Structure formats: C-alpha cells, structure tokens
Amino acid sequence: MSTTQTTFDTRLQAVNEADSAQGLLDAVEALAELNDTRAVPTLIQVLGFNNPGAAVAAVEGLIQIGVPAVSPILKKLDGYNYGARAWAIRALAGIGDPRGQSLLLEAAANDFSLSVRRAAARGLGTIRWQDISADKRSDAMLRSQTTLLQVTQDDEWVVRYASVVGLEALALELPEIAPITQRLCQLRDQDDTMAVQARAQWALEKLEKP
C-alpha cells in the first residue's frame, strides 16, 4: 500500500471516529488538506453534523477540490436539512460551477441566513463563465447581474458589500457595464454603511481603469 493511500485511509477513519467537536474539526481539516476527490462524500456528510467549525473546514475542502465535488453535492442537496443546505450553497458559491448558478440566484435573493446570502452574492460574480457554451453565456451573466442588482438592496450591510464584490467581478467579464456602474455610483454616494460606500468606490476605480 502506498503512503498516500495509508494517509488517506487514516485521515478518513479519524473523521469517522472523532468523538469531540474539536477532534472532528482537526480530523476534517487534516482530511481536507489532502485535496483528494475520494474525500468528497465524507466532506459532504460533515456538512450535516451541526458542527460549524468542522463544516467550515469541509466547505473549504470541497471548494479546493472544486468541480469534481459539484455533482455529488447537487445530488445530495434535496435530502439536506436547512443547515447542511446552507453549507452546501457556500461550497457551490466558492467553486463557481455553472451547474450551481440557479441555486445561488435563489439563495442570494431569498435565503434566511445572511451568511448564505453573502456567500451566494459573491459566488454569482465568480461563476466559471468559460464553462458555459458561448451561445448561453451572456444570458447566464445577465441572470447574475439582475439578481445582484436586486441584492444591493439587502437589509444587511455585509450582503450588500458582497453584492458589490460580485458585481465588480461580473463587470470585468461584461462588454456593457453601465447598469452596474450606475448602481455602484448610487451605493458609493447613498449607502448608509461607510464600508459599503468604500467598497463601491473601490470597485468603480477598478472598473474605470483602461
């Protein structure tokens, strides 16, 4: 048996045998660190354990593994409880696979949890657009734009901040950015949170550069 094989098996076992919150967190971090697609089912399982520390580590692990994790996440999604679903959406937002876009659109606009809306808003700007066929790409980008513009009115400052980050990333990929820059100008001048104003100003500076 190769060393890699042994390491993987040992770490997988450690996750299954963890008997404390801290133990689980450490074990999940160690497993995620291997960046091994075989860890995907276990990392997904951890999302449902109601252990926020371990869930964060699992989400980070899934994001690192990236595209190969998407299809298993989507397959399991319907069976998730609310908490696990929220973590899964954060993983999908981080990966940016187009197959997750419709979930992100829904989550950014309507999810109950601000951390999920925040992650989804950021994720809508950083979809892997090149993975969408050329004839469908601009429609997909416009869907992100429409929802992100709506999310700039969220009640929570951090979600509005994330929508600005999402819009900036999206605008860098779009030929026509007037609707985005118009809205960013409004946020820079009128948002009631200084941090959001500043982020909008910075986004505008980046978009104005030739």
Add this chain to the structure above:
Amino acid sequence: MSGVPHNPDGQPLTLSQALININQTADPGLRYYAAWWLGKMRVCSPEAINALLRALDDQTDRSPDGGYPLRRNAARALGKVGQGYDDVLPALIRCLDCDDYYVRETAAQSLESLGEAAAVPKLVALLDGGVAAAVQVEGKPHLVQPYNAILEALGSLGDRTLATTITPFLDHDDTQVRNAAARALYQITGEAQYAERLVKVLGHDQLQLRRAALMDLGAVGYLAGADAIANTLAENSMKLIALKGLLEQQLAQQTDLCQDSRRVMTLMDSLL
C-alpha cells in the same frame, strides 16, 4: 380605549399605543415592552423622553432577585434616544448608584453611547478600591460592579489621566475585565502595546474569548491587527464585522481610499 393598555397579539405597536403603555402601571409587561420599543424605534420626542425618565424611578416592576427590569430597559432606551435632553445625563448618573447591577451596567453603556464625558468622575468612582475590591458578589453571576461596561465607557469618554486608575485592571483574574482594560487603555493612550494584548487573545483556546477580542479590536479600529483578525479561528461573520470596524476607522480619518483601506477590503473580500 384611551388610557387602556392595549397590545393586540400579532399587531405591531403604534407610537400612540406605546406612549399609553409606558405611562400606565397596571400591566408591567406592556410597560416593559413599550420602554424597549421606544428605544428600538428611536422615538426621541419630549413625550417619550419624559416617560422613559419617569420609568427610571419605577418602584413597581421588580424581579425575583430584587432588580428593576423596567429601569434597565428605560436606561437602555435613553442611551439611544436621549441625545440633546439636559435631564438625561443626571438621571443616568443617578442610575449608577442603583442597587441593581444591571441598571448600573446599562446606564454606563448608555452614557458611553451618548458621549457624556461629564459622567467620567462618577464612573471612576465606581472603580474605588481598585482590583482588590473587584470581586464576585456571593451567590450572583457577576462582580460587585459592571467593570466591563465601566472600563469601556471610560475608554470612550476619558483621557490619558485615567491610565493609572485603569492599568491595575490589566491584571484582574477575569479575562473579560482584562480585555476591557486593555481596550480602554488603547483608546485613551493610543499605545499599540494595549491593542496587542487583545491580538494575543485572538489565539485563546476559548471561542467565546476569541470572538470578544474580535469585537474589541473592531470597535477600536486597530489597523495593525487586520491580518491577525482575518486568521482567527472564528466565524467569518464576526471577522467581517471586526474588519469593518478597522476600515471605517480608517475612512473616518481619510475619505479617499488609502492603501490601508484597500488592504482591509482585500481581507474582507476573502472572507465573504
């Protein structure tokens, strides 16, 4: 229905009903809720302020431990809406002598949020006896004075001359009191050594203390702590709030985006 307490289930309270509720004594629950509501809704009309001031002298609403729940809510509300009313400062200062620990705590917090520097001598007086006197009350889950709130208020309202009074509290047994002292000393002296004590707490074993240190560093806007904040083992939501504090402190000094503001935003972006 005028004068009758009325708070229909599921119906949002209206301003006129809230004023009726806070001015009656038949139903302490409605009065308690109305006091909270006036603060929450930022109602700062003279009528509301006078009603809240009367509630600070209430004798009717008593908790099993002898506390004054209504006074606590009224003191908190006045911290939100009492700006610009001359009677509020002396009333809140009187609250610092109340038997109820939580009334004293709330009053200290409200005096801080109102920016009432005139309260400093009275707040300092509550530290009499220094660390030796700052012990737990037998049978209660708290110390003899609300030291955290007092030290925090002094950090916001006081100046360097308080350093000798506050410094001994850096060695108090209670971590939260030590943190409050470090935070206050950083605010009144601007010396990094005090903020660095809070940065050290970001590596503490207990999540609750790491979270508290994040909030403290955010509140004082300690820029040099930005990376340590971003790397703390805690929820991204808490780290984002702390970094927002740093960023806004920076923006208050300089409206143009400087290099430091960009650096903090880069960290914030990575935590979304």
